[in-house]
Amino acid sequence: MRPALERGAWVVCDRFADSTMAYQGYGHGLGPKPVEAVARAAIGDFAPDLTLLLDAPIEVGLKRTDDRPHVENRYERMDPAFHRRVREGFLDIAAREPRRVVVIDATEDQERVAGALRQAVEARLGGDLP
Numbered sequence: 001m002r003p004a005l006e007r008g009a010w011v012v013c014d015r016f017a018d019s020t021m022a023y024q025g026y027g028h029g030l031g032p033k034p035v036e037a038v039a040r041a042a043i044g045d046f047a048p049d050l051t052l053l054l055d056a057p058i059e060v061g062l063k064r065t066d067d068r069p070h071v072e073n074r075y076e077r078m079d080p081a082f083h084r085r086v087r088e089g090f091l092d093i094a095a096r097e098p099r100r101v102v103v104i105d106a107t108e109d110q111e112r113v114a115g116a117l118r119q120a121v122e123a124r125l126g127g128d129l130p
Contacts (some may be wrong), residue, residue: 002046017043018051018093018101023075027082028088051123052117053094055105058083061106096124 001011018037025035056064058080065076075082094101102120106113118129 013048016048018053018090022086022091023087024094027078027086029085048100050121051094051097051101052120053090053101053103054113055087055103058087061118087105110119 001013004011020039021032021035024030025032062080062083091103094103102124104113104116104120108116112118121129
């Protein structure tokens, strides 16, 4: 990532430290302090300029995974309480870092979600996206 950023390129990543915090810190109950310590040791103060959080109630997200053809992964097999804690973790991160994290309503149709994503990127990072 760093070489691309140093040459001025945008880097798009579908998972980063927030995912570790939400899944391990909140979902599995490790708590924020040990996860933050590992992140600091691994990446220092490196952080995204913008994080887009596609949010939907857990029932909606789990239904979507049921509707697509694939093999279930271990997270999809976890109980609803785990998924609720993960979602709460992501939303807590967003509430603590509103300048970096934009919450997108992922219950909308694909066109509206794509429009909200485009608008958030353009507003925070500038430029017109196709």
